[in-house]
Amino acid sequence: MSLRKFLAIGALAAAVSFGGAALAQTAAQKTLVDQAKAAGTVGEQADGYVGFRVSTSDAALRAAVDAMNAGRRAAYARSAADAGTSADVAGARMFESQLLPRIQSGQWYRNAQGQWVQR
Incomplete structure (x- = not known):
């Protein structure tokens, strides 16, 4: 698959991802x-998923993250399925292309090595 086609699919996946997340969770x-x-x-x-950096017993937050x-x-x-790859690869590519650039200063993310890093 060409890089251009993959990036187009990635952009579509971003829209679907956030749209799907919106459908699965409330405001x-x-x-x-x-x-x-x-x-x-x-x-x-x-x-490509949200994870807990700090342990919490907040059931509402856990439900929100799960949704x-x-x-x-x-x-x-x-x-x-559309790109002929795995969901794991699609999630990782979404993180790199869409999610990582949107992380705001002061927020945390877990890199590919499993380390939490603050932007």
Whole structure:
């Protein structure tokens, strides 16, 4: 597959990913995740999913992260099927091309080596 075609599929996957996440979670859940990102409790991960940087017993936040990741998982599976690759590869490429550039200063992300890094 050409790089141009892959990037086009990646851009489509980004739209689907965030659209799918929006369908799987409520606005209140998205707000919870956004607040947790700002606080450093959760962050984006190199696999394309949101993960917990700090342990929490907040059931509502756990449900919000689960809903977001479920939407992303479905989007990555669709994108991978269209691109002839795996969902893992689609998630990692989404992180590199769409998610990493959107991480705001002060927020955390987990790199491919498994280390949490603050932007």
